[in-house]
Structure formats: structure tokens, C-alpha cells
Amino acid sequence: MVHNGIEYADIQLIAESYDLMRSALGLSAEELASIFRDWNNGRLQSYLIEITSHVLAKRDDGRPLVDAIEDEAEQKGTGRWTSQSALDLGVPLTGITEAVFARVLSSQKARRVKASGVLAGPAASEKAPSGLVDDVQDALYASKIVAYAQGFEHLAAGSKEHGWNLDLGALATIWRGGCIIRAKFLDRIKEAYEESSDLPSLMLATFFKDALADAQPAWRRVVKTAVDQGIPIPAFASSLAYYDGYRRARGPANLIQGLRDYFGAHTYHRVDRDGAYHTRWAQDGNEVRTD
Amino acid sequence: MVHNGIEYADIQLIAESYDLMRSALGLSAEELASIFRDWNNGRLQSYLIEITSHVLAKRDDGRPLVDAIEDEAEQKGTGRWTSQSALDLGVPLTGITEAVFARVLSSQKARRVKASGVLAGPAASEKAPSGLVDDVQDALYASKIVAYAQGFEHLAAGSKEHGWNLDLGALATIWRGGCIIRAKFLDRIKEAYEESSDLPSLMLATFFKDALADAQPAWRRVVKTAVDQGIPIPAFASSLAYYDGYRRARGPANLIQGLRDYFGAHTYHRVDRDGAYHTRWAQDGNEVRTD
Numbered sequence: 139m140v141h142n143g144i145e146y147a148d149i150q151l152i153a154e155s156y157d158l159m160r161s162a163l164g165l166s167a168e169e170l171a172s173i174f175r176d177w178n179n180g181r182l183q184s185y186l187i188e189i190t191s192h193v194l195a196k197r198d199d200g201r202p203l204v205d206a207i208e209d210e211a212e213q214k215g216t217g218r219w220t221s222q223s224a225l226d227l228g229v230p231l232t233g234i235t236e237a238v239f240a241r242v243l244s245s246q247k248a249r250r251v252k253a254s255g256v257l258a259g260p261a262a263s264e265k266a267p268s269g270l271v272d273d274v275q276d277a278l279y280a281s282k283i284v285a286y287a288q289g290f291e292h293l294a295a296g297s298k299e300h301g302w303n304l305d306l307g308a309l310a311t312i313w314r315g316g317c318i319i320r321a322k323f324l325d326r327i328k329e330a331y332e333e334s335s336d337l338p339s340l341m342l343a344t345f346f347k348d349a350l351a352d353a354q355p356a357w358r359r360v361v362k363t364a365v366d367q368g369i370p371i372p373a374f375a376s377s378l379a380y381y382d383g384y385r386r387a388r389g390p391a392n393l394i395q396g397l398r399d400y401f402g403a404h405t406y407h408r409v410d411r412d413g414a415y416h417t418r419w420a421q422d423g424n425e426v427r428t429d
Numbered sequence: 430m431v432h433n434g435i436e437y438a439d440i441q442l443i444a445e446s447y448d449l450m451r452s453a454l455g456l457s458a459e460e461l462a463s464i465f466r467d468w469n470n471g472r473l474q475s476y477l478i479e480i481t482s483h484v485l486a487k488r489d490d491g492r493p494l495v496d497a498i499e500d501e502a503e504q505k506g507t508g509r510w511t512s513q514s515a516l517d518l519g520v521p522l523t524g525i526t527e528a529v530f531a532r533v534l535s536s537q538k539a540r541r542v543k544a545s546g547v548l549a550g551p552a553a554s555e556k557a558p559s560g561l562v563d564d565v566q567d568a569l570y571a572s573k574i575v576a577y578a579q580g581f582e583h584l585a586a587g588s589k590e591h592g593w594n595l596d597l598g599a600l601a602t603i604w605r606g607g608c609i610i611r612a613k614f615l616d617r618i619k620e621a622y623e624e625s626s627d628l629p630s631l632m633l634a635t636f637f638k639d640a641l642a643d644a645q646p647a648w649r650r651v652v653k654t655a656v657d658q659g660i661p662i663p664a665f666a667s668s669l670a671y672y673d674g675y676r677r678a679r680g681p682a683n684l685i686q687g688l689r690d691y692f693g694a695h696t697y698h699r700v701d702r703d704g705a706y707h708t709r710w711a712q713d714g715n716e717v718r719t720d
Contacts, residue, residue, distance in 0.1 A: 149685055157681035186688065189710075193687035196708065198716070203708065204687050208698040211682035212689070218516045221526075225509045230530035230537075232663065235512075236670075239521035243674050244682035246521075249629045250675060256633050257676035258642035260649065318692050338540045342547050351549035358551065361666075362653045370674035372523065375652075375666035379527075383534050383661035384541060385548035390448035391502035391535035394440055396484035396495050397477065398503070401609050407499040417494065419483065425494075 140289050140296075143220025143234040145318050146213075147285035148186050150237035150373045155274045156190070158360065161369050162266035167202030171195035177275055181349075182282075184321030211241040220292070227295040232380050233285035236372040259368040266363060273363075276356035277374055283350055284377035286327065287340035307331030341384065350381065405429075431580050431587075434511025434525040436609050437504075438576035439477050441528035441664045446565045447481070449651065452660050453557040458493030462486035468566055472640075473573075475612030502532040511583070518586040523671050524576035527663040550659040557654060564654075567647035568665055574641055575668035577618065578631035598622030632675065641672065696720075 152174075159165050159173065171194035178187045196203040217238040224231035243250070267273075290306055297304035310327035314320050330343030340346050361378055364371040383389060395406040405414040405428050414429040443465075450456050450464065462485035469478045487494040508529040515522035534541070558564075581597055588595035601618035605611050621634030631637050652669055655662040674680060686697040696705040696719050705720040 149688055152688070153681040153685050156684050160681070185692075189688060189691045190684070192710065193684065193691055196687075196710075196714070203716075204683055206699050206701055207683035207686050208700050209680045209682040209686075210698065211685040212695065214695075222513045222516055225513055225526075225529065228533050228536075230533045232527060232530050235516075235526055235530070236523060236667065238516065239523050239526070239671075240674065241682065241685070242519050242521045243671070244680050244685070245519070246675075250680070251678045253630070253633060253676045254678035256638055257672065258638075258645060259673070259676065261646065339544070342544060347547055347549075354549060355552065358656050361656050364673075365649050365652050365656075365669065368673050368676075370670045370677060370680070372667060372670035372674065375670050376527065376663060378656065379661045379663035379666050380530075380534070381548065382550070382655075382659045383531065383663065384537075385544045385550065385659075386661060387542045387545035389500045389535050389541070389661070390444040390451070391500040391532065392495055392498035393444050393447050393481070393484065394502040394532070394535070395498050395500075396487075397440055397443070397480060400480045400484055401476075404503065404505075407501065408497050409499050410497055417487065419480075419487075423487070425489070 139216050139220050139223070140293050141313060141317060141319060142216035143231070143292075144285060144289040145186075146217035146220075146237040146241070147233040147289070147373060148184075148282065148319055150233075150240050151278050151281050151285070152186060152190050153240075154364075154371045154374055155278050156194075158274055158364055158369055158371065159271060162363060162367050163270060167194045167204050173271060177278075180275075181322065182275065182279060184323060185318060186321075208247070209244060210247050211244045213238070213241050217241070223296070224288075224292050227292065227299060229288065229292045229295045230380065231288045231292055232376045233281065233288055233373055236376045240370075240372050260366060266367070267359065270360070270363060273356035273360045276353040277360035280350055280353035280357045280381075281374050281377035282323065283341060283346050284380055285373070286323070287346070288380070290327070290340050291338075305331075307335070339384065341381070354381075430507050430511050430514070431584050432604060432608060432610060433507035434522070434583075435576060435580040436477075437508035437511075437528040437532070438524040438580070438664060439475075439573065439610055441524075441531050442569050442572050442576070443477060443481050444531075445655075445662045445665055446569050447485075449565055449655055449660055449662065450562060453654060453658050454561060458485045458495050464562060471566075472613065473566065473570060475614060476609060477612075499538070500535060501538050502535045504529070504532050508532070514587070515579075515583050518583065518590055520579065520583045520586045521671065522579045522583055523667045524572065524579055524664055527667045531661075531663050551657060557658070558650065561651070561654060564647035564651050567644040568651035571641055571644035571648045571672070572665050572668035573614065574632060574637050575671055576664070577614070578637070579671070581618070581631050582629075596622075598626070630675065632672070645672075 171191045174191035221235040307328045310324045314324045398404040400419045405416045413427045416428050417425045462482045465482040512526040598619045601615045605615045689695040691710050696707045704718045707719050708716045
């Protein structure tokens with residue numbers, strides 16, 4: 139199931155890359171086929187990138203077949219179940235879940251057509267920066283690392299919950315054979331778990347943390363370009379937000395806990411001493427320890 | 430349940446606003462309390478904005494209490510159930526779901542602390558643009574519209590599925606009394622359903638589409654600033670991606686359907702004629718009608 143969830147994220151990231159280069163640079167399906175063919179010779183080498191180049195290159199009555207295909211994606215349920223399971227297990231599986239929701243939105247074709255004439259886009263379309271194609275390759279790679287890191291955290295959580303004792307490195311090896319997500323990338327995952335079998339996140343493995351550090355300037359440029367031009371990139375943006383959230387020693391959830399204590403007396407913990415506390419906000423304003 | 434899900438999104442958007450102004454502008458809790466107090470006199474007027482100013486203003490041994498609260502958010506389940514139900518019903522509930530996942534990530538404190546010393550952030554922190562506070566107010570308002578539009582689409586889908594015949598405008602009215610999400614905003618929702626009871630999305634109501642059009646330049650600037658500075662804004666970014674996806678007459682899901690047909694013979698529809706089609710990619714390359 140998680141394999142299929144990861145496949146949703148992989149495919150969504152490819153779709154966003156395609157959309158960005160098509161919409162911001164005006165590239166044709168043939169030109170895009172050639173770009174994906176090139177990418178398949180590098181670190182993105184994988185079955186899905188390879189067949190993307192085939193699908194984009196396919197002709198139909200003298201024009202690209204892909205331009206004749208309706209833009210309504212279907213799904214058979216495994217992505218949805220993966221997201222629901224992650225919600226149950228408490229794993230922040232944002233990449234796969236955004237991919238599932240993007241398919242749902244794509245299937246609302248009549249609504250989108252209607253809305254396209256009603257909802258405003260950016261005033262003047264800024265020119266796409268030079269180097270966007272290379273930047274998209276970096277953004278795709280970095281977002282893919284995040285999606286796999288989340289998927290493997292999900293597997294680890296499921297393994298712990300159900301006592302499966304999964305060997306995650308071996309799992310990556312198995313997926314190299316015949317699976318839709320087979321890729322050179324899976325060797326890096328196997329190596330990461332050889333380096334440290336109890337990695338809390340694949341992002342922290344030496345290879346992946348360096349790859350993320352290298353890719354992040356381009357990744358940020360790509361998200362900003364899409365935002366400027368009004369091109370939807372839910373999986374790119376969500377993966378970057380997750381990356382930035384994960385590397386935050388102190389986030390803003392202290393305010394969330396303060397609000398929850400205010401309206402619901404849900405209590406909070408303190409950074410400076412143990413225990414659960416509640417402030418009597420509407421009474422005397424004093425803090426009381428509740429545990 | 431959906432009320433509570435919307436509450437998760439509302440709170441997450443407030444937390445992201447707080448984090449952005451704190452991290453990008455270095456504002457103190459007192460200064461931020463004053464900003465939220467001002468906002469509560471305008472279109473954001475609501476119980477949650479009001480109590481945010483109280484929580485931020487609260488002192489504890491001579492310093493702001495909020496700075497002493499641990500940044501690990503808890504949850505009681507209603508947000509998670511809302512997301513799971515939306516996945517079942519096929520409603521793209523991205524804002525609430527990102528809020529749920531953000532709470533999960535916040536609870537992984539030990540992992541975040543460890544990762545903060547390992548994962549790289551942006552090289553040089555760009556200076557925050559002037560006007561960021563006003564921009565954040567716009568971004569918060571626009572993202573809130575999206576979160577409510579998704580929540581009400583969820584309610585409409587649930588009502589249809591279960592034959593509840595919900596009066597969505599009346600529901601907004603009910604939520605004005607005593608609920609945690611009570612707000613001036615709910616009057617606008619009531620008016621939107623008076624204008625048109627079968628709105629496919631609240632975003633399309635005159636008042637909200639105009640508000641989104643007005644807010645979007647600032648909304649885009651805020652997302653770009655956060656991306657530049659490495660501040661996580663999953664709900665702002667996801668809401669904007671949804672907005673840009675919803676107003677797209679033609680998205681990139683044609684490629685997704687092409688890929689699904691390639692690896693799984695899942696078939697596709699065409700823009701130029703009825704029927705379901707499959708291309709025999711690995712055989713003779715011909716297209717066949719399958720229905």
C-alpha cells in the first residue's frame with residue numbers, strides 16, 4: 139500500500155514538473171519528452187521518468203497524444219488508504235496526501251472550467267527565470283527525497299505498531315525489481331539504512347542531506363516561480379514546507395498550545411520545567427499545575 | 430466534526446502568521462499581541478484572533494508566557510477524522526489536512542532538534558520586505574477563505590452522500606454562537622449561500638472571489654518570503670496551490686492518465702471524442718477503444 143502511495147507522489151511530482159515547464163516556458167510535448175529522456179540518464183533514472191518520455195513523445199494523428207488526453211486523473215484507492223493510515227499512525231505524510239487531493243481536484247473538471255473564468259490569477263505573468271529546466275530537475279529530486287522519507291517513516295511506524303520488524307533497506311531492494319517505482323534512487327535508500335538502520339528520517343542520511351542541501355536553492359526558486367505565475371505545485375510546495383518544518387528546533391506550536399489551553403483548558407507543557415500546566419485565563423490569570 | 434477540522438486550519442494559519450512575523454521581522458510577543466488586536470477590529474474579527482492577542486500578551490515571571498510554552502501541539506482526533514472522511518468522500522481538503530500533519534510534525538520535537546543541526550537552510554537570509562505585516566493579514570484572510578471553502582465542500586459532499594439535506598448557510602449562522610470558530614466571516618458565508626444555495630465552492634461567491642482577487646498579490650509575496658527565509662508555511666502554501674489548481678481549466682492530469690495507461694492499462698478519456706481508450710504502448714502502439 140505504501141509503495142502505491144509513494145507512486146502517487148512520484149507521479150504528481152512528474153506532473154508538476156511537466157506543468158511548470160509547459161506553462162512557464164511554453165515547451166512542447168516533444169521538447170519535454172527530450173528533457174525527461176535526458177533526466178533518465180542522471181540521478182532521476184527510473185521507470186516512471188523513462189515512461190514519461192515515451193508518453194510525451196507519442197504521436198496521435200500528427201500531434202502529441204498527451205494533448206488529446208483529458209486532464210481528469212482517476213484513482214483506485216491505494217493512495218487514499220495510505221493517507222488514512224498515516225493519519226491513524228501519526229505520520230506527517232504530506233507529499234502523498236497532496237498527490238491524492240490533486241487527483242481529486244483534477245477530476246472536478248466542470249468546476250475548474252467554470253472557476254477559470256471567475257477566479258483571478260496573477261496580474262502580469264513574470265518572465266520565467268533562465269535555468270528553470272535545471273531548477274525543476276533539482277526540485278523534483280529534492281521533493282522525491284521528502285516523499286520517500288515520509289513513506290519510509292510511515293513504514294517504520296506501521297512496523298512498530300504492528301510488530302512487523304520490517305527491514306526497510308531490504309524493502310527498498312525488493313522494490314527495485316518490477317515495481318512501478320523502481321529506480322536507481324532505491325539503491326541510495328538501501329545504502330542509507332546500511333549506514334544507520336534506525337534513521338528517524340531518510341533526509342538525515344549523509345547522501346540525502348547533501349542532496350537536499352545542494353538542491354534547495356533551485357527548489358526554492360521553482361516554488362517562487364510557480365507562485366509568481368499562478369501554476370499549482372501542491373506537492374513541491376508541501377515537500378519544501380515539510381523540509382523547513384522538520385529542520386526547525388522551535389516552531390510555532392507553542393502558540394497553538396496556548397490557544398488550546400485558553401479555549402479548552404487542554405493544558406500545555408513548559409520549556410523550563412516538567413509537568414502539565416493550565417492558566418486560568420478567564421478567572422484570576424494564574425497558572426496551575428494539573429498533573 | 431468538520432467544525433473542529435476548520436478550527437485546526439484556522440489555528441494553523443494563525444500559527445504560521447505568528448511564526449512569519451516573529452521569525453522574519455523579529456517581532457516580540459507583545460508587538461504581535463498588538464497586531465492581532467488590530468486585526469480583530471477588521472475583516473478577521475473572530476474569537477480565535479481575539480484570544481491570540483490575549484495569549485501573546487500574557488506575562489509569566491516578567492516575560493511572555495508563550496515563549497515558555499513547549500512547541501509540541503497535541504490533538505484529540507477530530508481534525509484527523511475530518512481528513513479521513515474527506516479522503517473517503519473525494520473532497521480535496523488540503524488546508525485542514527496540512528494543519529493536522531503540522532501538529533504531528535510539531536510533536537516530533539526530539540527529531541526536529543536533531544535535524545536542525547543537520548539539514549541546511551537558505552544560504553543568506555534575505556531581508557523581509559516592508560509591508561510584510563499587512564501582507565500576512567491578506568494571506569491569512571485568503572487562506573482562511575480557502576479552508577472554509579474546502580470545509581463547506583466537505584459538508585456538501587457528506588450531506589449528499591448521507592441524504593442529510595444540510596442548509597449550509599444556516600449552519601454558518603449556528604456556528605456564530607459560542608463556537609470556537611465564531612467570526613464575522615460566518616456572516617459572509619451565510620450571505621454567499623443566500624446569493625446562491627448550490628455554490629460549488631464558496632470561493633466563487635461574489636464577496637469571496639473579490640476578496641481573493643484583492644488578497645492574492647500579498648498572499649503570493651508572503652509565500653515567497655517564507656520560501657526565501659526557510660520558514661515553514663504548509664497551510665498558506667497549500668491553500669494557494671489549491672486556489673491556483675481550482676482556477677485551472679486544464680491541468681497536468683492528462684500526463685498522469687497517460688502514465689497510468691502505460692504502466693497499468695488503466696485507460697484514459699480524450700478531449701475530442703467520447704469513450705475510454707488504451708494505447709498498446711509496448712505492442713503495436715495503436716490505440717483501442719475499451720468501452
